[in-house]
């Protein structure tokens with residue numbers, strides 16, 4: 001585990017190795033072909049590469065896995081973005097009549113970035129993250145994953161660590177890929193509770209009745225809030241942070257109970273108890289005041305913990321998003337799938353860096369001759385492919401690729417189910 | 430056009446089926462011939478109506494009591510139909526203006542004329558669909574329950590309903606998802622189950638219960654599904670109409686008229702600048718305090734303070750600057766000099782940002798020349814989120830912060846109260862106009878604000894004594910268009926010889942498939 005030490009200067013040397021021996025091309029191709037159901041689905045997909053010195057090439061497209069592989073091994077992109085499936089091959093977008101080249105489909109995507117939480121994190125700011133504030137990402141995933149499945153009925157969600165300070169979600173269901181811009185933005189707005197920019201103090205306002213989606217989300221937040229916010233982020237420990245919380249209370253309550261509230265700050269030192277007392281004071285005052293404030297504690301918890309989405313990323317069909325399994329050039333970490341069954345254990349600092357996995361490749365093979373499950377595959381795959389499988393299996397990337405495989409298997413299964421249903425229907429007639 | 434023809438139609442009612450309900454989905458194009466003068470009157474009046482719909486939507490909460498009242502007044506004032514029942518007496522020509530039948534006919538025909546004018550570009554289509562939908566929503570909501578049901582029936586709109594058991598099982602969730610529902614009303618009301626994609630307005634605002642990809646909509650909100658149907662049909666129809674456009678464009682009587690109609694919708698777009706290159710970069714700081722509206726002043730300050738703006742801010746501010754006359758070279762220099770004082774070095778700027786600035790000036794990508802955002806666009810689309818400074822301060826700032834800001838700009842306390850009152854009533858543009866008046870020391874701004882660049886020009890006009898720029902700004906033609914579109918009482922002046930001319934079958938412009 002010694003080498004998470006990654007030096008960005010080595011990236012040009014490591015990338016060729018990564019793309020030659022480790023990048024999971026066959027899974028990647030399998031993913032983006034979606035069972036080959038729609039003609040040209042892979043072919044018309046836009047990729048864009050960021051090369052050395054920030055040279056940005058858009059509208060790349062490839063007709064086969066082989067071509068993709070060759071091209072990536074030739075260009076060795078620092079960063080790979082995935083765009084939409086277009087009406088024509090993106091690489092030929094200049095040759096088609098203007099106006100006819102259109103983005104048709106794309107996964108519904110979400111981008112959650114820690115920098116958007118700067119006003120509610122005390123541990124770090126900007127691009128920095130630590131295990132404390134990572135809880136925010138955990139909360140975000142729990143809330144969004146539930147809603148996308150239960151409320152919107154999607155099943156195939158790929159959650160990916162961005163490689164640096166956030167997470168991405170790729171909703172891959174056919175219905176999701178076909179959503180219009182209007183539908184995407186409606187979904188994103190349904191999921192957004194924290195509203196307003198730098199000129200807004202109170203960013204969450206609840207009103208009656210509390211929608212089931214909000215209740216569900218709140219129950220997630222409530223689980224994490226005491227430990228994460230009160231203890232971890234010292235929400236009620238300094239004068240400054242207390243003031244910030246108080247500024248979210250309705251004015252009349254503040255006027256009437258400022259004394260009590262400040263008093264509480266002096267007499268009670270335990271943050272959890274401070275929170276309880278704060279709640280008690282406000283509830284007491286609310287009973288005597290006219291209106292407002294009945295949801296203040298919920299609003300505060302949400303303002304501090306609720307996921308902050310970049311709506312614009314989700315809205316556009318043609319918006320590009322960093323691809324899974326690309327390398328983050330600053331941290332060297334691979335953008336890997338996140339296992340939701342072990343979400344609370346996910347630690348971004350344990351995600352392998354490109355230097356680590358390349359090093360693991362060079363280590364002598366410690367008698368790890370093939371596990372069973374590769375044996376049956378070996379007959380069908382060509383030797384080059386086989387060697388690559390053997391390669392990544394020797395690195396820490398293995399478990400993430402396995403997760404990706406499982407994700408793809410699940411999608412294939414439901415595709416098959418759909419097809420059976422259709423043919424059954426036909427038989428009935 | 431022979432009058433006899435129409436009189437015959439009036440007595441025989443061949444289109445009775447078509448005009449049997451005061452509201453329609455505009456499924457069939459009109460089949461009759463109409464005169465050029467009627468064509469023009471109908472079109473201009475519907476355009477007035479749609480302009481009103483747009484303006485009301487900004488000044489009031491849509492579907493609020495005031496909104497509905499004003500819209501109702503406009504509809505009846507312009508002789509569009511609103512009465513569900515047609516009593517026989519109104520069928521025969523009475524003294525009290527056009528009959529209900531004639532109003533419905535006008536509703537029908539004028540809608541189709543504007544389809545021709547507004548199918549031409551993406552922007553026009555979007556605007557037209559938006560206003561027609563708002564109008565439709567109002568008119569449908571206005572109907573008594575019995576006529577709503579009749580409307581669904583007549584148009585063959587059927588939706589899946591929930592069973593009683595289902596309703597009981599989900600009753601808590603259903604109650605908490607819409608306003609004014611209780612256990613009892615849930616049992617009484619029908620609930621429709623539709624894919625969530627068909628109820629986006631309710632989904633967006635979280636006003637409906639969602640499960641497994643379906644929205645469960647109480648009958649009280651059925652307008653949403655109907656409206657969705659309406660939108661789908663209309664946007665398909667517009668796409669089809671656009672394809673038959675070459676035929677329309679070759680008609681030299683129609684073409685100028687339609688162009689004229691479609692230009693009227695935005696008022697001036699501030700993209701073509703006569704004063705290009707008249708502003709120097711050194712002046713911007715001073716101008717931002719004197720002549721920028723609050724939204725731009727805020728962006729300018731944020732840019733100067735943090736040496737960065739996020740995408741939404743760059744677009745809103747960048748296009749505004751283009752509109753006040755910055756050249757591309759100036760704009761590049763302006764943004765570069767600010768950004769490289771922040772975290773971006775010159776190289777990165779040239780790679781990552783210069784492109785989008787050239788893009789704004791139409792020098793990259795699709796080469797569309799972007800127009801500066803209107804107030805409506807700033808207020809309604811793309812609200813600011815974390816890290817953003819764009820948007821309209823009257824709409825998107827906390828009133829408390831707005832107050833402090835106005836205080837720091839040394840506005841009088843009474844002025845501030847007036848502004849905050851307007852903000853509370855959601856009259857953001859009026860609040861901004863008040864701010865203009867207070868900061869320019871005038872009683873009455875004498876214009877109605879709808880564009881940040883207009884704010885700037887009016888301010889400059891005042892501060893420089895007025896005469897010099899004015900001449901270039903308004904062309905006579907624009908004045909007429911704007912007047913017509915703004916609902917002033919300018920009647921179209923059809924050329925008398927043309928007025929008698931026959932238009933031919935309108936429906937020939939609407940493809941069936």
Ligand code: SF4
Pocket residue numbers: 722723724725803804807808820821822823857858861879880881884
């Ligand atoms: S009303 Fe218009 S000009 Fe005034 S601040 Fe808002 S967007 Fe800007």
Ligand SMILES: [Zn+2]
Pocket residue numbers: 121123124128129130131132133134
């Ligand atoms: Zn942290």
